[in-house]
Every structure is written in C-alpha cells, then in structure tokens.
Amino acid sequence: xxxxxxxxxxxxxxxxxxxxxxxxxxxxxxxxxxxxxxxxxxxxxxxxxxxxxxxxxxxxxxxxxxxxxxxxxxxxxxxxxxxxxxxxxxxxxxxxxxxxxxxxxxxxxxxxxxxxxxxxxxxxxxxxxxxxxxxxxxxxxxxxxxxxxxxxxxxxxxxxxxxxxxxxxxxxxxxxxxxxxxxxxxxxxxxxxxxxxxxxxxxxxxxxxxxxxxxxxxxxxxxxxxxxxxxxxxxxxxxxxxxxxxxxxxxxxxxxxxxxxxxxxxxxxxxxxxxxxxxxxxxxxxxxxxxxxxxxxxxxxxxxxxxxxxxxxxxxxxxxxxxxxxxxxxxxxxxxxxxxxxxxxxxxxxxxxxxxxxxxxxxxxxxxxxxxxxxxxxxxxxxxxxxxxxxxxxxxxxxxxxxxxxxxxxxxxxxxxxxxxxxxxxxxxxxxxxxxxxxxxxxxxxxxxxxxxxxxxxxxxxx
Amino acid sequence: xxxxxxxxxxxxxxxxxxxxxxxxxxxxxxxxxxxxxxxxxxxxxxxxxxxxxxxxxxxxxxxxxxxxxxxxxxxxxxxxxxxxxxxxxxxxxxxxxxxxxxxxxxxxxxxxxxxxxxxxxxxxxxxxxxxxxxxxxxxxxxxxxxxxxxxxxxxxxxxxxxxxxxxxxxxxxxxxxxxxxxxxxxxxxxxxxxxxxxxxxxxxxxxxxxxxxxxxxxxxxxxxxxxxxxxxxxxxxxxxxxxxxxxxxxxxxxxxxxxxxxxxxxxxxxxxxxxxxxx
Numbered sequence: 001x002x003x004x005x006x007x008x009x010x011x012x013x014x015x016x017x018x019x020x021x022x023x024x025x026x027x028x029x030x031x032x033x034x035x036x037x038x039x040x041x042x043x044x045x046x047x048x049x050x051x052x053x054x055x056x057x058x059x060x061x062x063x064x065x066x067x068x069x070x071x072x073x074x075x076x077x078x079x080x081x082x083x084x085x086x087x088x089x090x091x092x093x094x095x096x097x098x099x100x101x102x103x104x105x106x107x108x109x110x111x112x113x114x115x116x117x118x119x120x121x122x123x124x125x126x127x128x129x130x131x132x133x134x135x136x137x138x139x140x141x142x143x144x145x146x147x148x149x150x151x152x153x154x155x156x157x158x159x160x161x162x163x164x165x166x167x168x169x170x171x172x173x174x175x176x177x178x179x180x181x182x183x184x185x186x187x188x189x190x191x192x193x194x195x196x197x198x199x200x201x202x203x204x205x206x207x208x209x210x211x212x213x214x215x216x217x218x219x220x221x222x223x224x225x226x227x228x229x230x231x232x233x234x235x236x237x238x239x240x241x242x243x244x245x246x247x248x249x250x251x252x253x254x255x256x257x258x259x260x261x262x263x264x265x266x267x268x269x270x271x272x273x274x275x276x277x278x279x280x281x282x283x284x285x286x287x288x289x290x291x292x293x294x295x296x297x298x299x300x301x302x303x304x305x306x307x308x309x310x311x312x313x314x315x316x317x318x319x320x321x322x323x324x325x326x327x328x329x330x331x332x333x334x335x336x337x338x339x340x341x342x343x344x345x346x347x348x349x350x351x352x353x354x355x356x357x358x359x360x361x362x363x364x365x366x367x368x369x370x371x372x373x374x375x376x377x378x379x380x381x382x383x384x385x386x387x388x389x390x391x392x393x394x395x396x397x398x399x400x401x402x403x404x405x406x407x408x409x410x411x412x413x414x415x416x417x418x419x420x421x422x423x424x425x426x427x428x429x430x431x432x433x434x435x436x437x438x439x440x441x442x443x444x445x446x447x448x449x450x451x452x453x454x455x456x457x458x459x460x461x462x463x
Numbered sequence: 464x465x466x467x468x469x470x471x472x473x474x475x476x477x478x479x480x481x482x483x484x485x486x487x488x489x490x491x492x493x494x495x496x497x498x499x500x501x502x503x504x505x506x507x508x509x510x511x512x513x514x515x516x517x518x519x520x521x522x523x524x525x526x527x528x529x530x531x532x533x534x535x536x537x538x539x540x541x542x543x544x545x546x547x548x549x550x551x552x553x554x555x556x557x558x559x560x561x562x563x564x565x566x567x568x569x570x571x572x573x574x575x576x577x578x579x580x581x582x583x584x585x586x587x588x589x590x591x592x593x594x595x596x597x598x599x600x601x602x603x604x605x606x607x608x609x610x611x612x613x614x615x616x617x618x619x620x621x622x623x624x625x626x627x628x629x630x631x632x633x634x635x636x637x638x639x640x641x642x643x644x645x646x647x648x649x650x651x652x653x654x655x656x657x658x659x660x661x662x663x664x665x666x667x668x669x670x671x672x673x674x675x676x677x678x679x680x681x682x683x684x685x686x687x688x689x690x691x692x693x694x695x696x697x698x699x700x701x702x703x704x705x706x707x708x709x710x711x712x713x714x715x716x717x718x719x720x721x722x723x724x725x726x727x728x729x730x731x732x733x734x735x736x737x738x739x740x741x742x
Binding site: 210212249269 | 486487490500502504505506507529530545547548549550679680682683684685686687689691696701712715718719722723726727729730732733734
C-alpha cells in the first residue's frame with residue numbers, strides 16, 4: 001500500500017491584506033487535482049467515524065472514494081442524496097467537531113478535509129451543470145414549511161421528493177434564512193446560496209416570500225389548509241446587554257449589523273440604498289461565529305481597529321477555530337476577560353466608548369466552561385465609535401406570541417418530542433426554533449427528521 | 464412586483480400611490496403599515512396605509528429622501544419591487560366614546576383617515592378628527608381628508624391661511640379644558656407628539672400615538688426600531704406602531720430618527736449624480 005500523506009492538501013485562501021478590501025470568498029476552493037490528492041489520503045475505515053458524527057449521516061467514505069478516483073459526478077450524487085445543500089454545508093458546517101473530529105487520520109496527522117471536499121464536489125456539479133435525475137411520484141398530502149433556512153430547506157426537499165405538495169413560507173423578501181441574512185458572503189458567497197435554493201423550485205416546492213406566519217398569514221389558516229406543518233422559524237430575535245447607554249446611537253445588535261450587510265448589501269452603499277454606520281473603532285461583544293462575522297465585516301467596511309470583547313478567553317470562545325483564525329489574520333484584536341458595564345456617550349446621543357470590567361475565570365459553570373467573575377474595582381474605559389452586541393439570539397416572539405396553543409420551553413424554544421412533533425398533531429418543529437441556537441447541519445438534520453415524522457404521520461392518517 | 468394603479472399629488476411635497484397588493488389589502492386593519500422596497504437595490508422602508516379596498520392599498524408618501532423621490536417618478540402601470548405586510552400590531556377598534564384622531568404630517572394623515580373610517584362604524588363612538596397643514600396650498604384634496612368619517616372635523620393651518628389658525632394642539636386643549644374627550648389617537652411629527660403627550664397627561668386622557676423608528680426587516684429580528692416604554696425595550700415593528708404617549712421616551716426616539724441623516728444625504732447625492740449621467 002502506498003504511503004498515506006499525513007498532511008492536508010492546503011486550502012488556498014485570499015491573502016488577509018487582500019480580503020479585508022472586499023467580500024469575496026476567503027477560501028478559494030480545491031481544484032480537481034487538489035481534491036483528488038486530498039481524497040486519496042483517506043484510508044477508507046471499515047466503520048467510518050466521520051459518518052457516525054454527521055447529523056445527516058452522509059455517506060462520506062463513498063463520496064471521498066469517488067473523488068479520489070476522479071468520479072466527481074458520482075461523488076456529487078452521493079453527497080446530494082443526503083444533503084440538499086452540500087455547497088453550503090461544506091462551507092459553514094463545524095466539521096472539526098463533527099465529521100472531522102474522529103477521523104482516524106487525526107491520529108497520525110491531519111484529518112481529511114471533508115468539508116472542503118464536500119464543497120468541491122458541489123461546486124463542480126454547479127459548474128458542470130450536473131444534477132441528479134429523479135422522478136417524483138405525486139402523493140396525497142399538503143405540507144406547509146415555515147421558514148426557508150436550512151431546517152426548512154431540508155424538510156421541504158425530503159417531503160417533496162416523497163411526492164407531497166410542499167409550500168415554503170419565508171418572512172423576508174429573499175429565501176434562505178440565516179444563509180441569506182446572517183452569514184457574510186466572504187464565508188458563504190450568495191451566488192452559491194441562490195444556486196442551492198434554485199433546487200427548491202426545480203423539484204416543485206412552492207416558495208412564498210414576504211409571508212410572515214403569525215403576522216400576514218395566521219398559523220390557524222395554515223392548520224386548516226395544510227395536512228401537516230414544519231416550523232423552522234429560527235432564532236431571529238436579538239439579545240441586548242441591558243446596560244446603561246445601550247440606547248445610544250452607534251450600538252447595533254449583530255442581527256441588525258449583519259442583516260444590513262448581507263441581506264440589504266450595505267457594503268455596496270450607496271449603489272444599494274441601505275446604509276450602515278461603521279466608525280474607526282469598533283467593539284464586538286461576544287466571541288461566537290456571529291461575533292467573528294460582524295468583526296470581519298467591520299474590517300471590510302473600513303474600520304481601523306476592531307476589537308472582540310469577551311468575558312472568557314480565546315480558549316473558551318464558541319466560534320469555530322477557522323473563523324477565529326481568519327478574524328485574527330485580518331487584524332481583529334481579541335480582548336480577553338473583559339465584560340461591558342456601561343456604554344459611554346456624548347450629549348448628541350452618539351456613543352464615545354465603553355466601560356469594561358476585568359474578569360477572571362473560576363470553577364466551571366453549567367456550560368462546562370469556567371465561570372467568568374468580575375474583579376471588583378477594575379473598571380476602565382475604552383474609546384469606540386461603533387458597538388455590536390453579538391450575544392446570541394432567541395426565538396422570534398412575533399410568531400410565538402400569536403400561536404398560544406403551541407407549547408414552548410422555558411427558554412422560548414418550541415417544545416418537541418423525540419420525533420420533533422410539537423404538542424399539536426401533525427405540527428413538527430426543528431432547527432434554532434427548538435434549540436435556540438443550533439448549527440446549519442443540525443438544522444438540516446432536524447428538517448430531515450421532521451420530514452420523516454410527517455411522512456409517518458400522514459401515512460398512518462391516510463391508511 | 465406590485466403594479467401601481469393610481470398616483471396623484473396631494474400637495475407639493477406629498478403624493479398618494481395606489482398599488483395592487485391583494486393579500487395586504489385583504490388583511491389590512493387601521494394601524495397596520497407596509498414595508499416597501501421600491502427598486503431591486505432598494506431599502507426596506509415602512510409606510511402608512513390610508514385605504515385598503517378591492518385588492519389595492521393606498522399610501523400617502525412624502526418626498527423626503529432618495530427612495531420616496533425616486534418612487535415619485537413612477538407612473539401608473541409601473542411596479543414597485545416589494546410590498547410587504549400588513550405589518551405591526553393594530554389597536555382594537557371598539558367603543559372609545561368621544562375619540563380624537565389628530566395628525567399634522569403625511570403618515571399621520573393616512574392613519575387619521577384609516578382609523579376614523581373604522582372608529583365611526585362603532586356605535587357609541589363620537590369621532591373628532593383634527594388635521595393640521597402648514598398653509599392653504601398644502602391642504603390635501605377634500606376626498607383624501609378624514610372629514611367624511613368624523614362627527615366633528617377641525618382643519619387648521621399653521622399660518623392661518625385656511626381654517627383655524629395654529630396647530631391642532633390648540634383645538635385639542637379647548638376640548639380637554641371642557642372635559643369632553645375620552646380617548647386620543649395621534650400621528651405625525653414626533654416633536655408635536657411629544658408636546659401632545661405633555662399636554663394631555665395632566666388631564667389623564669389616554670393618548671395613543673404612532674411612532675415608527677428606523678426599521679430594516681420589520682419582523683422583530685434586527686432591533687433597529689427599539690423604543691423605550693416606561694423604560695422597557697419595545698420594537699415598533701411588532702409591538703407598535705401605536706404606543707401610550709405618556710410612557711414613551713420621546714427624546715430617544717427623536718434622536719435616533721436622525722441617525723442616518725448623513726447617509727441619507729449621501730444616497731441622495733449618488734442618486735442625483737446617477738440620474739445626471741443617464742441624461
């Protein structure tokens with residue numbers, strides 16, 4: 001047997017100094033030769049740990065094998081079979097804690113770059129206009145899918161392929177949910193998102209935009225008109241710190257900041273109408289992926305200094321390693337062990353800075369991470385022109401406040417059983433709407449699981 | 464795409480535009496608003512509705528910035544990119560007794576019309592409508608005023624060139640002094656609404672005003688339109704747009720409304736330049 005290469009085929013990326021000038025994709029993607037070489041590093045484990053750790057149980061081993069043999073179309077078909085949006089998942093999944101986490105290659109070197117291989121085959125299929133062939137046998141049953149984010153997409157695709165009539169409702173004027181409004185183009189190019197979404201129409205899913213369930217379509221109307229429902233309403237509502245001065249101008253929620261940039265294309269203002277105010281010094285509160293996205297956007301929008309302000313240390317940061325690394329490469333400064341106590345402003349109502357208090361780590365809390373504690377008397381001020389609160393999100397109360405019959409968890413998520421069924425018969429839910437903060441791939445997995453539940457429910461109903 | 468079926472000037476600054484938007488029209492209740500995207504690269508802006516009939520909605524719009532000036536150039540038969548709604552949480556249409564709706568600006572005038580029309584249908588309501596314009600030439604055409612849906616109607620001009628001289632607040636004060644008012648709705652200029660709140664507070668007359676802060680998605684996602692009601696954060700898009708005037712922090716609202724002034728000027732300049740180069 002040929003000697004396996006312990007080291008990954010490196011992913012070519014735009015140099016940092018180049019990429020902070022635009023919103024182009026940072027990873028440049030494997031070319032065919034690179035993908036083949038990376039795939040050939042795979043040792044084809046008998047009981048592949050990568051597949052077990054994938055929320056979609058994709059047939060990763062088989063996909064990699066085909067890539068290694070240069071059979072890109074076959075590889076694509078394998079990926080697409082279990083994942084309706086492989087080009088997206090390959091880019092934004094946290095592979096290091098999923099498929100790549102237990103890769104046996106890790107024991108002797110780098111794990112296989114499964115994410116980038118997945119993206120490669122999907123991109124290859126897009127470029128070569130290659131698609132799967134299938135026939136849909138129409139079946140009795142009308143299903144409403146609420147929310148066109150990853151959970152909604154996978155649920156809609158699976159149910160449509162089973163032959164049901166599926167209508168997908170989206171509140172915004174573009175489909176895609178967080179893929180469209182949340183994740184910046186340098187991480188997930190919007191032409192990729194739009195291409196993957198075009199698949200929905202191609203297989204005959206009816207997509208209704210500007211349809212805000214609970215607002216301009218009532219949940220009860222859906223219940224009357226459809227035989228089953230999936231709720232993939234996400235966790236769209238922002239959290240604020242709730243400290244003094246937060247109502248000053250110059251304070252954004254990460255949601256608003258990113259919606260302006262991604263959905264409304266503020267980075268092309270004034271060609272696009274929607275403005276965004278980014279000062280010279282920007283402070284982003286939080287250290288998750290959203291915080292990294294906001295910080296990296298701020299850099300690209302001309303901020304001279306961008307700070308991540310985090311109450312724990314880099315080690316505990318919830319962001320993916322790759323995102324954190326990219327942010328640092330781009331010149332974002334990570335300030336550890338600080339917590340905001342007050343937003344400082346001038347008499348015109350604009351912020352001038354932030355007051356922070358130093359923190360120390362003590363015993364682990366319920367999240368398993370060391371609990372940050374304030375060090376009394378260590379408050380200090382920092383000059384800032386823009387503050388972005390990236391403190392996580394919560395389920396949108398617009399929908400929940402108008403669906404009182406739906407049971408929820410204390411934290412606001414929709415309550416479901418093991419099959420993702422809610423307390424209402426025929427109504428399922430998944431993704432951030434139940435967890436409050438999942439990943440794209442978990443949402444895809446939920447959508448798929450809910451589709452299965454709905455299929456079982458309707459099969460029983462029509463028997 | 465949403466087809467424009469009627470477009471007329473209301474005065475030199477304001478115009479009305481009617482568009483086909485069956486779902487919005489079907490579900491509209493007074494107090495609801497819509498979000499417009501005028502052109503493909505456009506911003507999402509909230510807009511008041513005056514009327515919703517036969518699958519069409521009518522909006523009153525002021526030529527204020529790039530979007531509204533560009534939209535003013537459109538003609539009947541043209542289309543608006545997106546009309547989204549109805550949005551917001553409308554007030555209950557019920558018996559309020561002697562109920563006022565007063566307004567002094569374009570959006571307020573649209574809401575005045577829509578609200579009075581429905582309030583008048585409820586038995587036991589005595590609807591008093593007040594509308595203020597700057598001068599005689601700025602008064603809207605008669606059939607766009609809320610005159611026809613009120614038991615008493617007061618038209619005032621700031622310079623006194625028509626109707627009663629001064630702001631509607633003066634008229635309202637007389638009513639309050641006589642103890643004749645049970646409930647007040649109002650919309651329009653924010654500083655005037657702030658003054659209205661101060662005026663009605665000592666009389667203890669419930670006063671509900673429309674405030675719409677800068678919005679982006681208008682579905683409760685971005686938090687841009689946050690206002691403070693008794694110190695508690697509320698979103699004008701989903702909790703509003705109508706709030707208890709006696710509990711609102713107006714200084715904060717007025718300040719934040721001007722947040723994008725510089726950017727708006729930049730957008731306008733870019734638009735003018737682009738138009739020149741096309742010519």
